[in-house]
Amino acid sequence: MFSFELLAKDGEARAGKLVTHHGTIETPSFVPVGTKGAVRAVSAGDLRKAGTKVIIINSYHLHLRPGEDFIERMGGLHRFIGWEGPLMTDSGGFQIFSLGAAKEHGVGKIAPIFPEEKNRGGHFSSKRGKPLVRVDEKGVEFVSYLDGSTHRFTPERVMDIERKLGADIILVLDECTSPLHDYYYTRAAMERTHRWALRALETFRLTSDNTQAILGIVQGGAYRDLREESSQLISAQDFDGYAIGGSLGRSKNEMHRVLEWTIPLLPEDKPRHLLGVGEIEDIFQIVKRGIDLFDCVLPTKIAHTGTFFVKKTDRFRIHILNAQFKDDPRPIEARCRCYTCRNYSRAYLRHLFMAREILGMRLASIHNLYFLESLMHRIRSAIKETRLAELEGEWLSPKDAGPYP
Amino acid sequence: MFSFELLAKDGEARAGKLVTHHGTIETPSFVPVGTKGAVRAVSAGDLRKAGTKVIIINSYHLHLRPGEDFIERMGGLHRFIGWEGPLMTDSGGFQIFSLGAAKEHGVGKIAPIFPEEKNRGGHFSSKRGKPLVRVDEKGVEFVSYLDGSTHRFTPERVMDIERKLGADIILVLDECTSPLHDYYYTRAAMERTHRWALRALETFRLTSDNTQAILGIVQGGAYRDLREESSQLISAQDFDGYAIGGSLGRSKNEMHRVLEWTIPLLPEDKPRHLLGVGEIEDIFQIVKRGIDLFDCVLPTKIAHTGTFFVKKTDRFRIHILNAQFKDDPRPIEARCRCYTCRNYSRAYLRHLFMAREILGMRLASIHNLYFLESLMHRIRSAIKETRLAELEGEWLSPKDAGPYP
Numbered sequence: 001m002f003s004f005e006l007l008a009k010d011g012e013a014r015a016g017k018l019v020t021h022h023g024t025i026e027t028p029s030f031v032p033v034g035t036k037g038a039v040r041a042v043s044a045g046d047l048r049k050a051g052t053k054v055i056i057i058n059s060y061h062l063h064l065r066p067g068e069d070f071i072e073r074m075g076g077l078h079r080f081i082g083w084e085g086p087l088m089t090d091s092g093g094f095q096i097f098s099l100g101a102a103k104e105h106g107v108g109k110i111a112p113i114f115p116e117e118k119n120r121g122g123h124f125s126s127k128r129g130k131p132l133v134r135v136d137e138k139g140v141e142f143v144s145y146l147d148g149s150t151h152r153f154t155p156e157r158v159m160d161i162e163r164k165l166g167a168d169i170i171l172v173l174d175e176c177t178s179p180l181h182d183y184y185y186t187r188a189a190m191e192r193t194h195r196w197a198l199r200a201l202e203t204f205r206l207t208s209d210n211t212q213a214i215l216g217i218v219q220g221g222a223y224r225d226l227r228e229e230s231s232q233l234i235s236a237q238d239f240d241g242y243a244i245g246g247s248l249g250r251s252k253n254e255m256h257r258v259l260e261w262t263i264p265l266l267p268e269d270k271p272r273h274l275l276g277v278g279e280i281e282d283i284f285q286i287v288k289r290g291i292d293l294f295d296c297v298l299p300t301k302i303a304h305t306g307t308f309f310v311k312k313t314d315r316f317r318i319h320i321l322n323a324q325f326k327d328d329p330r331p332i333e334a335r336c337r338c339y340t341c342r343n344y345s346r347a348y349l350r351h352l353f354m355a356r357e358i359l360g361m362r363l364a365s366i367h368n369l370y371f372l373e374s375l376m377h378r379i380r381s382a383i384k385e386t387r388l389a390e391l392e393g394e395w396l397s398p399k400d401a402g403p404y405p
Numbered sequence: 406m407f408s409f410e411l412l413a414k415d416g417e418a419r420a421g422k423l424v425t426h427h428g429t430i431e432t433p434s435f436v437p438v439g440t441k442g443a444v445r446a447v448s449a450g451d452l453r454k455a456g457t458k459v460i461i462i463n464s465y466h467l468h469l470r471p472g473e474d475f476i477e478r479m480g481g482l483h484r485f486i487g488w489e490g491p492l493m494t495d496s497g498g499f500q501i502f503s504l505g506a507a508k509e510h511g512v513g514k515i516a517p518i519f520p521e522e523k524n525r526g527g528h529f530s531s532k533r534g535k536p537l538v539r540v541d542e543k544g545v546e547f548v549s550y551l552d553g554s555t556h557r558f559t560p561e562r563v564m565d566i567e568r569k570l571g572a573d574i575i576l577v578l579d580e581c582t583s584p585l586h587d588y589y590y591t592r593a594a595m596e597r598t599h600r601w602a603l604r605a606l607e608t609f610r611l612t613s614d615n616t617q618a619i620l621g622i623v624q625g626g627a628y629r630d631l632r633e634e635s636s637q638l639i640s641a642q643d644f645d646g647y648a649i650g651g652s653l654g655r656s657k658n659e660m661h662r663v664l665e666w667t668i669p670l671l672p673e674d675k676p677r678h679l680l681g682v683g684e685i686e687d688i689f690q691i692v693k694r695g696i697d698l699f700d701c702v703l704p705t706k707i708a709h710t711g712t713f714f715v716k717k718t719d720r721f722r723i724h725i726l727n728a729q730f731k732d733d734p735r736p737i738e739a740r741c742r743c744y745t746c747r748n749y750s751r752a753y754l755r756h757l758f759m760a761r762e763i764l765g766m767r768l769a770s771i772h773n774l775y776f777l778e779s780l781m782h783r784i785r786s787a788i789k790e791t792r793l794a795e796l797e798g799e800w801l802s803p804k805d806a807g808p809y810p
Contacts, residue, residue, distance in 0.1 A: 036760040037753070043764060044748065066731070066756050074734050074752055082748040326471070329479050343449065343487040347479055348442070351471050355441040358763050359448060 002168075002213035002240050004271045004292075008384040012263070012290040015383040018271055020086040020168035021211045022078060025053045026380055027271065028287045030278060030372050031088060031295035036061045037081045040300035041362040042369070044082045049339060050366055051373035053085060054169075056295045059161050060092040063151065064144050068164040076166035088295075089167040091158050093174035093217065093245060094276065096140050100133030101178035109276055110248050110255060111179030135175055137192060155200035163207055171243060172200035174217040176275075179247040186221040186247070193219045194233050201237055213240035215273060222249030224261050231265035241271040244291075252282070259289040280309065280316040280375070284392040287379055299372050303364030306353040308332045309371040311395070320350045320364070338370035339363070407573075407618035407645050409676045409697075413789045417668070417695040420788040423676055425491040425573035426616045427483060430458045431785055432676065433692045435683060435777050436493060436700035441466045442486045445705035446767040447774070449487045454744060455771055456778035458490060459574075461700045464566050465497040468556065469549050473569040481571035493700070494572040496563050498579035498622065498650060499681060501545050505538030506583035514681055515653050515660060516584030540580055542597060560605035568612055576648060577605035579622040581680075584652040591626040591652070598624045599638050606642055618645035620678060627654030629666050636670035646676040649696075657687070664694040685714065685721040685780070689797040692784055704777050708769030711758040713737045714776040716800070725769070730755045743775035744768070 001021045008015040018025040032039045032047065035058045039047060047055065062071060074080045078087055102108065106128035132143040139154030153161075155173045162170040174193045177186050197216050204214050216239035220226030235242060244262055248255035255277070266272055271292040278296025286294060299309065306320040310333055318325070318332070331341035332349070340349070340363040352360030375395075382391040406426045413420040423430040437444045437452065440463045444452060452460065467476060479485045483492055507513065511533035537548040544559030558566075560578045567575040579598045582591050602621050609619050621644035625631030640647060649667055653660035660682070671677055676697040683701025691699060704714065711725040715738055723730070723737070736746035737754070745754070745768040757765030780800075787796040 036756075036762060038757060038760070038762040038764045041763050041767075043744070043768070045744065061760075065759060066752070070732070070752075073732075074750065080750070080753055080756075082753070327475070327478075339448070339450065345479065345485070347471070347475075348485055348487070351441075352443055354470060355443070355466075357441060357443040358446050358766060359443045361763060362446075362767065363448070 001211065004241065004269065006269065008386075010383040010386040010388045011288060013288045013383045013388050014290055014292060015380050016271065016292055018086075018292070020054075020213065022084060022086045022168050023053070025086050025293075027292040028376060028379060028383075029053060029293055030283075030376050031056045031273075031293055032300065032369060033058075033295050033297045034081070035297070036065075037077070039365070039369075040297075040304060041358070041365040042300070044084075046339075046362070046366050047083070047369065048085075050369035051377070052369060054088060054293075055083060055085075056088040056090060057081070057165075057167065058092075058095070059089045059158065059165060060095045060142070060153075062089075062165060063092075063161055064146055068161045072164040072166070078166065086169070087167040088169040089162050089165050089171065090275070091162070091171040091173040091217075092140070092142075092153050093171070093176050095142065096133050096135060096174075097176035097178060097246075099142065099145070100131045100135070101181060103127070103129040104131045105178045105180040107179055109176075109179070109246075110252070111250050135189075135192075137195075139173065139196070140175075155196040156203045159200050159203040159207065163204075163212065167212065169213045169215060169241070170204075171215050172197050172217055174219055174245055176246045177219065177221050179222065179250055181221065181247065183223055183226075186219075186223060187226055190219040190221075190226050190230055193217070194230070197234060197237065201239065215239055215241045215243045217243045217245040217275070218262055218266075219246045221247040222254045222258055224257075227258055227261040228265060231262045235266050239270070241273065242266050243273040243275050245275045248277070252285070255282075256285055256289065259286060259291065263290040278372075280372075281396070283375065283379070284388075284396060287383075288388060288392070299368035300365045303368050304361050306350075306360065306364060308349075308364055309368045320346060320360075321353055325350045332367055333371070336367065336371065336374075338367050340367040340370075406616060409646065409674065411674065413791075415788040415791040415793045416693060418693045418788045418793050419695055419697060420785050421676065421697055423491075423697070425459075425618065427489060427491045427573050428458070430491050430698075432697040433781060433784060433788075434458060434698055435688075435781050436461045436678075436698055437705065437774060438463075438700050438702045439486070440702070441470075442482070444770070444774075445702075445709060446763070446770040447705070449489075451744075451767070451771050452488070452774065453490075455774040456782065457774060459493060459698075460488060460490075461493040461495060462486070462570075462572065463497075463500070464494045464563065464570060465500045465547070465558075467494075467570060468497075468566055469551055473566045477569040477571070483571065491574070492572040493574040494567050494570050494576065495680070496567070496576040496578040496622075497545070497547075497558050498576070498581050500547065501538050501540060501579075502581035502583060502651075504547065504550070505536045505540070506586065508532070508534040509536045510583045510585040512584055514581075514584070514651075515657070516655050540594075540597075542600075544578065544601075545580075560601040561608045564605050564608040564612065568617065572617065574618045574620060574646070575609075576620050577602050577622055579624055579650055581651045582624065582626050584627065584655055586626065586652065588628055588631075591624075591628060592631055595624040595626075595631055595635055598622070599635065602639060602642065606644065620644055620646045620648045622648045622650040622680070623667055623671075624651045626652040627659045627663055629662075632663055632666040633670060636667045640671050644675070646678065647671050648678040648680050650680045653682070657690070660687075661690055661694065664691060664696065668695040683777075685777075686801070688780065688784070689793075689801060692788075693793060693797070704773035705770045708773050709766050711755075711765065711769060713754075713769055714773045725751065725755045725765075726758055737772055738776070741772065741776065741779075743772050745772040745775075
């Protein structure tokens, strides 16, 4: 059971409705990441109250521990993690990058042109180390970070893993390349990814019980001809939707160009997911280019160290440990209706992080998720009322914006 | 505003109702500990859902950070920590022990007779180290564990701190002695504690705005004549209730004897608080000797490492990391109605602790608090129906007990 309905357009931005076996998602929608089967520091109840409609879990991590067969015996992933809403699983393709080339090259999905950008974190940097991955035509071999055991993933095997996990929306195995891979490697990996996609789709069609939807993944790095070729080839296959994966170049601008090359070649009537992007400053950029879904660890990752989203600051963040918040009796955001802002002051939240009380991490995750969900709610309304540009102006030029809505 | 009403007795056990400025507490009641202004891993909302009616916070820790003047400016402790229910603060007396003699002697509030008991944890052991405390007639000097600065607490100063914090029930400064202190030291410390109590009470009466109630503290270690003398002297003062503090001897049996010497000498019409005791196996023992309130870090402390309360096991605990729970699809307790048991399996909870997801700690705290609160609810009902002995038999001889109620 899966359908996608386009409700409104504002330029290339789309407002839609995605119906899955476990409920409906209004798009564009942010998808929080629960890498190992839990969105960092929050429960299913917290997610529901934050307005979260769909989460994505990493098949690779669950395969290593506790294992897909075990989760199937436990009644499937929804029941195991206590989340009854729409659920996605990724394929392990990102780990081919994060445990492979990202370590070898010391980069993230966007490689910085200027070394100082590394310090900006986000998509830019990764710790250098020995790669734990070997790719060949059949698939990929991982060395487990848990115990050094080796695990082979093939496109067919990943379909089997994701079928056992039982998420509503699943992804095919792909190779996510590095921004530092050259044209020839990126092309070879893309062509292999295409062959994998066909193998995965065939397996999926033979074994599916029609409760799951499957997304194909467009690759091709930051090379225009590769992205165009990949978009055409993957969108010619009967996937239920399309994801855009892999390297997004050497800057945010290159990322925007990748979207501009790719999206016009994808079918209008199916959903489009951008993998692993979701800083606040990215959201307007990707939504107005036609993205319907995007996932990112950011809101819960930065929550862990006391960083809270707010509207009117540089990069939409404050770090609660800064001394300026010591005496601050105000909530993080004056008009925010999240549990954290309704109950706690900046001074208390700072105290919790100073005292290393883990309640602070949860309260930060709750706020950051709610903040993003309520931004997405506004974006959806703005698209329906064709005033997305106005909303963007209000957010991206805070100086010129009116009072907090 | 403070009153205590005795509703029923079953032997020496009492069911009562304590009315404070921020709400009513049915007694006997367990008081969770929020040392630094947060009960470990849970929010005020979690506490309310667990059935918690009252919590206790450590004045000493809040004095060091963020400071009582600061909290007063923030509108008081209730508002600062987001807890609108009844609230207690302790006096720093326990830290005189925990940062002083407990370190010097390497013991807890009960010193083991047999070295192997040390491994049982709980009240028995403490890490040996250099004491950070010096006591004299005026008061006590602490060396801050945060930055090495020195802080003087006097009985008068502690009243000032606790008045600024603004809890509903506050405690006088006392010296909590060690089970390894001899008779002469214990007597001298007790007599000093008595003088401190009178000084504190005088300060309290002069500065109180009648929103706070004050408890005196009985000391005297495990010496009968000292406990009797202390009970008589302290209960002759017009405190709103009485706490039993200090060393509780060298075994649980000695602790029970301390209660039997002390409680009959306390006034029937005022509440009695036992400081820092609350293992499941202690609860029936202290309630049937006439205790109305008791506080303990245990349920949230053991939650931090994956230990959950259950009814029918040794010491009422299971450690979720044990391999036997790996494939266990059942909730922690089949009929428990806590958020954790209604939503998650033992297998998933084990997975969270294996994966070091902090959600696990919160779910364990929620269960352990709910478990204790629901035991206390049953105990209160049993007292009212004069069948506490029956309930005790069911809990303390699980083999002979009927089906889970």
